[in-house]
Amino acid sequence: MKTICLQLLSALALAAPAAAQDTPRPDQLAFRSLYKELVETDTTLSSGSCTLAAERMAARMKAAGFADSQLTLFATPEHPKEGGLVAVYPGTSKTAKPILLVAHIDVVEAKREDWERDPFVLIEEGGYFYGRGTLDDKAQAAVWVDTLIRFKQAGYKPKRPIKLALTCGEESNGAFNGVEWLAANRRELIDAEFALNEGGGGDSDGKGKVIGQSVQVGEKTFANFRLETRNPGGHSSVPVRDNAIYQLSRALTAIDEYEFPVEMTDVTRRFFAESGAARGDETGAAMVALAKDNNDKAALAIVDKDRFLHGNIRTTCVATLLDGGHAPNALPQRAGANINCRIFPGHSIESIKDELAKVIGDPGVTITQLPPKRPAPPAPPLDPKVIGPMEKLVAQYWPGLKVIPSMANGYTDATFLGAVGIPTYGIPGIWGDPDGNGVHGLNERIEVKSLYVGRDYMVDLVKAYADKP
Structure with missing residues (x-):
């Protein structure tokens, strides 16, 4: 009977995208209740607590039947509010390796006076959920928690163990990072054959139509440099x-006017060719042409008009912080700037x-790399055993779309997992709008349908891996 119920649940999930649902299913x-609680728990570095958010998710899982032995809350004395949660859903196979579901629960800072709505109140308006973290990355975090709760309630018995890691620190370079800490101190908790992460997903035309789905298989390295003049x-x-200020400004202008060379990996070349062909516009045609000839x-010239595409084919370095001088009536003795590079x-x-030193051409401008100093992780392989289920389900949910491999311009927690030998993929599913949905900016939002349909896709994807190791 449990098997029949699970098959019915899966069939209902697969049928969900085909029908518009004005009334949410039970x-x-x-x-939504779980998602609301997570979004409304402030997890900013300045005033929030990832530890509290993790405890609240653990409480929900425990109420659903998870044993204490299956839930591990962690935090360090030095960072008591930056803790996280690891949960383990056991499998029936003694040899199948686990899969790891990972999501960060910390969010970028959000000032109430700058937002149209309270950033830490989940508001549904005009077909969207608004709030800090509604998309990045509490949507995925809530889906993962909800998925394991649904599995527990249904009595689902996967062959492969399923692990979940909710962590802090992804949004704050140099702060305590939960995935990095787990990899270094509690590797056995997160050890897995591969991990499913943020970074992939869908694109819409901004009018509700999904026009593409991608899987992230690699990302840039990030580095911060301190430029200083004295x-x-x-x-x-x-x-x-x-x-000192003018000297620094000349260095910053030189960096601003410099373009790093155009480059492509096998993944980005494929992304430009396939994604460009699917667009059917001037930019798409230029993407295809550039894939053929760098x-x-x-x-x-056409591709570079798109901010994301511009950064996807080269290293970028940009000034993000500036300081200088010591008094309004004194010549500056020191001036400095932070340069953030995505390599x-x-x-x-x-x-x-x-x-950068060659571009600046002034030995009087010192350049110092700032911590954290991390090597670039290897890109995960395009393993058919991992990519195949994504492709199959995308074809069912969004007929006619392919899963296109992509490289992230930024970095995610895949950096730390890849460094310890856990291939990590940013999955398709949830989609965003062309304007970026306010992620890291003001009035962050996610389309309600994107969250609900993406959730169904993600549940089916986890089952596809867990049922067939």
Whole structure:
């Protein structure tokens, strides 16, 4: 009977995308409650607590029947509010390796005075859920928790063990990172054949139509550099040419005007070719042309108009912080800036530092790499055993769409998992709008249908892996 019920649940999930649902299903209402609690738990670094969010999710899982031995809450004395949760759903096979579901529960800062709505109140309006973290990444985190709760309630017995890690620190470079800590200190908790993460997903036309689905298989390396100029200073009534602020500004202008060379990996070339062909517009045609020839200047000029595509084919370095001077009536003795670089695969951080020095061309500008200093992880393989189920389900949910491999411009917690030998994939499913949905910015949102349909897809994807190791 349990098997029949599970088959029925799966069939209902697969049927969900085909029919518009104005009225949420009972299971979607239960999920909404969990999602609301997670979104409304402030997990910013400045004033929130990932530890509290993890405890609340653990309480829900325990109420659903998870034993204490299956739930591990963790935090360190130095970072008591930056804790997380690892949950283990056992499998029946003694030899099948686990899969790991990972999601970060920390969010980017959000000031109430800047937002149209309270960023820490889940608001449904005009077919969207609004709130900080509604998309990045509490949507995925809530789905993973809900998935294991549904499995427990249904008595589902997968062959492969399923692990879940909710962690903090992904949004704060240099802060405590839960995945990094687990990999270094509790590797046995998260050890898995592969992991499913953020970074992939779908694209819509901004009018409700899903036009693409991708799987993330690799990402750039990030590095922060401190640029600094120094000067003896003096009285502001006696200006000199050798001014620390002006010297720094010339260095920043040189970086701003410099474009790193165009490059492609096998993954990005395939992404440009397949995604471009699917677009059917001028940019799409230029993407296809550039995939054939990196030196096609006409195609590059069109592609570079798109911010994401511009960054996807080269290293980028941009000023993000600025400071200088010590008094309004004194010449500056010091000026500094933070340069954030997203480094294309195949380049070391040191080589980019050297390139910046050449671009600036002024030995009086010091360049110092800032912590954390992390090597680039290897990109996961395009393993048919992993990619195949994604493709099959995408074809069922969104007929006519293919799963296109992509590389992330930024970085995710895949950095730390890949470094310890756990291939990590950003999965298809949940989709976003062309404007980025306010992620990391103001009025972050996710389409309600995207969350509900994406959730069904993700449940079926986990079952596909868990049933057939």
